[in-house]
Amino acid sequence: MLTVLRVQKEPFDLATEIAPLTAGRSDIGALVTFTGLCRDEQGALSALEIEHYPGMAEKEIGRVITQAAARWPLEAALVIHRFGVIRPGEPIVLVATVSRHRSEAFAAAEFLMDYLKTSAPFWKKQHGDKAGAWVEAKAEDDAAAKKWRG
């Protein structure tokens, strides 16, 4: 399986990132991508500042990709997660999964996102009206990750 895993400060371009995942392949039927964007709440947010644990962030994302590959027959998996200052409208995270059939690629992409949110060591701080406020973890994110167990 082709794996791409990057934790970076710079923005990314969706088309550029996904092109190598299917290049030269004629046996692939599905490419699913998810892009998480920095969302403003009615003009209250000027930017998000994302802190991460270097080393562990890559390790946790790698572990989640390994779990996804064990559950579904994937031809490729990509995760890019940014850190640093990110403005509303900019991308934060990109997940892409490639498989022969669509159901595996859809499921694996959702699994990757659900687990990344609860296990990859990243923390969001808000700048703007709520300056200095750390984003609180949400119970529904834990619930989303738990639905894949058992």
Place this chain on the structure above:
Amino acid sequence: MKALYFAWVREQIGLAEETIAPPPHVKTIADLVAWLKARGENYEAAFGNGRQIRAALDRVHVKPDAAIGPAKEVAFFPPMTGG
């Protein structure tokens, strides 16, 4: 061992990392939290405010009852909010 702090845990303690030498009776993550809390008001503020804190040993998530053992790096941080 090296101790790392992230997000509001880092802000309340006032340090991103430090070297710590806990005494032999500190065997688990919960023991370590209790020992750190007694080190000063900033640690008390970070660990004693009733908010949830997670821990990792050598970059692997662990529960409070996990044995520290020969780990070289411990990290404390709030529940993750990436993605």
